[in-house]
Amino acid sequence: MSVKSSDPTSQDQSDLFTGDGASHKPKQSVQGTPAKAMPAFILGEELADLADHDSRIVVVTADLASANRTVDFRARHPDRFFDFGIAEKNMVTAAAGMAACGHIPFAATFASFLGILCAEQIRTDCAYPNLPVRLVAHHSGISMGFYGTSHHALEDLAMMRTIAGLTVVCAADANALRSILRASLNHPGSIYIRLGRGRDPVVYDAPPADFAFGKAIRLRDGADLTIIATGAEVYPALTASEKLLAQGVTARVIDMHTISPLDKAEIRAAAAETGAILTVEEHNITGGLGSAVAEVLVECDRIPFARHGVPDEFAPIGPPAALYAHYRLDSDGIASRAMELLRRA
Amino acid sequence: MVEDSNPRDLGPRHGRNVSPEFLADRAMFVRTETVRLARIAGAGHYSSTFSAAELFAALYYAHLRINPAEPKWPDRDRFVLSKGHAAIGLYPVLADLGFFDPKLLDQYTRFGSPFGDHPDMKKVLGIDFSSGSLGHGLSVGVGMALAARVQQRGNRVYCMLGDGELAEGQIWEAAMSAAHFRLASLVAIVDRNGLCIDGHTEEVMGIEPLQDRFAGFGWQVSRIDGHDFGQILSTLDNLAPPGRGKPQVIIADTVKGRGVAMMEGVLNWHVGNLESADYDAVMAELGAGLKPAVWEHPT
Numbered sequence: 001m002s003v004k005s006s007d008p009t010s011q012d013q014s015d016l017f018t019g020d021g022a023s024h025k026p027k028q029s030v031q032g033t034p035a036k037a038m039p040a041f042i043l044g045e046e047l048a049d050l051a052d053h054d055s056r057i058v059v060v061t062a063d064l065a066s067a068n069r070t071v072d073f074r075a076r077h078p079d080r081f082f083d084f085g086i087a088e089k090n091m092v093t094a095a096a097g098m099a100a101c102g103h104i105p106f107a108a109t110f111a112s113f114l115g116i117l118c119a120e121q122i123r124t125d126c127a128y129p130n131l132p133v134r135l136v137a138h139h140s141g142i143s144m145g146f147y148g149t150s151h152h153a154l155e156d157l158a159m160m161r162t163i164a165g166l167t168v169v170c171a172a173d174a175n176a177l178r179s180i181l182r183a184s185l186n187h188p189g190s191i192y193i194r195l196g197r198g199r200d201p202v203v204y205d206a207p208p209a210d211f212a213f214g215k216a217i218r219l220r221d222g223a224d225l226t227i228i229a230t231g232a233e234v235y236p237a238l239t240a241s242e243k244l245l246a247q248g249v250t251a252r253v254i255d256m257h258t259i260s261p262l263d264k265a266e267i268r269a270a271a272a273e274t275g276a277i278l279t280v281e282e283h284n285i286t287g288g289l290g291s292a293v294a295e296v297l298v299e300c301d302r303i304p305f306a307r308h309g310v311p312d313e314f315a316p317i318g319p320p321a322a323l324y325a326h327y328r329l330d331s332d333g334i335a336s337r338a339m340e341l342l343r344r345a
Numbered sequence: 346m347v348e349d350s351n352p353r354d355l356g357p358r359h360g361r362n363v364s365p366e367f368l369a370d371r372a373m374f375v376r377t378e379t380v381r382l383a384r385i386a387g388a389g390h391y392s393s394t395f396s397a398a399e400l401f402a403a404l405y406y407a408h409l410r411i412n413p414a415e416p417k418w419p420d421r422d423r424f425v426l427s428k429g430h431a432a433i434g435l436y437p438v439l440a441d442l443g444f445f446d447p448k449l450l451d452q453y454t455r456f457g458s459p460f461g462d463h464p465d466m467k468k469v470l471g472i473d474f475s476s477g478s479l480g481h482g483l484s485v486g487v488g489m490a491l492a493a494r495v496q497q498r499g500n501r502v503y504c505m506l507g508d509g510e511l512a513e514g515q516i517w518e519a520a521m522s523a524a525h526f527r528l529a530s531l532v533a534i535v536d537r538n539g540l541c542i543d544g545h546t547e548e549v550m551g552i553e554p555l556q557d558r559f560a561g562f563g564w565q566v567s568r569i570d571g572h573d574f575g576q577i578l579s580t581l582d583n584l585a586p587p588g589r590g591k592p593q594v595i596i597a598d599t600v601k602g603r604g605v606a607m608m609e610g611v612l613n614w615h616v617g618n619l620e621s622a623d624y625d626a627v628m629a630e631l632g633a634g635l636k637p638a639v640w641e642h643p644t
Contacts, residue, residue, distance in 0.1 A: 090484045090518035097488020100474055129466050129475045
């Protein structure tokens with residue numbers, strides 16, 4: 001597996017606002033050679049496919065239809081697509097109103113403007129009435145790089161996972177997202193679906209067939225420690241496990257896609273069977289995946305444990321690759337962090 | 346009372362042959378029940394419910410296309426009480442119409458009751474959306490009106506707003522989108538009682554000129570006396586048909602605390618609790634019927 005060429009930290013962001021990525025023609029680089037093909041952002045196409053067979057589905061966004069490819073849904077189901085302009089709170093509450101009339105609305109925008117800006121609308125208008133609103137929060141964490149803190153979302157998991165009854169799930173890649181979207185049609189209540197850039201490197205060759213909310217996926221087994229990752233950190237966690245193998249360390253790797261409700265049994269099993277746990281997330285280590293796992297481990301026998309993520313600070317300015325490297329959230333960083341944990345053990 | 350057995354044959358929206366006397370009696374029922382229930386709770390939003398009493402009565406007894414025998418009827422009109430703190434006056438109406446047993450209200454706000462100060466759609470039949478956080482309701486109405494369009498239904502969505510909550514920015518996001526999407530099926534009703542908690546709206550955070558503001562956002566605007574059944578009903582009867590067109594707002598000038606002289610236009614009665622001597626006096630005053638208002642807000 002080539003790490004550097006497909007690591008999310010090495011991607012540029014030139015497609016952010018046009019959404020004109022690999023789902024269409026490859027872009028030309030400055031030198032005139034075809035740019036590296038990126039995975040397609042499948043959100044709009046997948047929802048359009050599902051909507052062909054499910055009249056409950058409607059899609060709303062807030063002036064980001066190109067960036068999140070909900071334009072692909074609009075092209076096929078124009079009567080079931082509504083762009084609310086830059087008015088996210090109105091969009092989320094209106095989605096709740098549609099859900100109260102029998103629809104399954106998918107509301108998509110940047111994670112910073114969904115989970116953080118609209119936290120109260122999600123809590124009070126979606127989760128409290130237990131309505132089937134699907135909140136698709138893309139460009140999570142620091143994936144927007146130099147756009148800065150206003151466009152980062154390092155707090156949303158902490159905020160969302162304390163909302164009663166709200167399912168919080170992170171997609172590791174396009175196929176994971178497909179499984180999440182499909183499963184969401186038969187899942188009660190509201191769901192916060194957190195994505196990376198939507199064009200994340202491939203973790204799953206096909207949509208995981210046995211996907212279920214609240215049931216973690218064990219991607220690789222190992223005996224020396226367990227790396228529990230979520231969302232865009234699953235891929236670098238996997239590649240980190242290969243680097244560890246070269247050093248004689250075998251790591252179990254878990255895609256903890258659902259942050260709430262958490263798969264506590266899988267965490268307890270990892271603690272008992274591998275004896276050390278490292279959590280990896282592109283989120284403030286306060287309140288996110290690491291904190292959620294810690295809440296389980298504190299009631300288990302003590303084992304070496306570390307939360308790996310962004311410390312309690314606002315990230316500096318820089319390209320995404322530089323930020324992921326700075327916070328050691330790339331595969332090299334994760335591998336070295338795992339070794340530090342094992343030396344502590 | 347709604348007598349229709351077949352909800353699809355409810356007839357014209359204004360077709361319930363109810364007399365003005367009956368509506369006036371039901372508006373007074375809203376007030377007396379509010380006083381009774383607030384005593385159970387030990388506190389209640391009297392005055393902002395009294396200002397909406399005639400609006401509740403006109404909507405629920407003479408206008409809305411609803412059927413208590415089929416509370417989830419998909420083609421029903423929706424009513425979103427964005428000013429959720431007036432739920433204390435809406436619950437008795439829903440009980441009276443047959444959505445649930447009126448005896449349930451005797452446990453209003455007591456532990457485990459479905460009835461809180463702000464309404465919960467999961468617990469109370471007839472409540473179309475949970476509310477309480479001001480500024481959200483009009484967005485809910487936008488979503489419901491869009492759903493009606495997608496599902497090709499002919500219902501309307503009514504949303505009652507307080508005047509104080511018009512300071513919330515989300516209201517104007519919703520107002521903009523309702524006009525953009527041409528949601529003629531969306532009808533906003535502003536209970537313009539003039540007061541929010543800290544004082545007169547124009548002193549706390551001015552919302553006038555309200556007609557111009559809604560018109561500027563692309564709405565069809567009516568302004569009426571919100572205690573006059575003639576004006577309320579004729580405005581409701583003459584709404585443009587649901588479909589594509591301007592959303593419609595009825596700015597109903599009302600008196601906060603209307604019906605109880607000591608509460609009319611008095612700030613302290615936004616939330617209050619009547620002690621027993623006052624309770625009896627207020628009930629007697631309401632029982633004698635509505636007198637001319639002692640206070641009118643300057644708008």
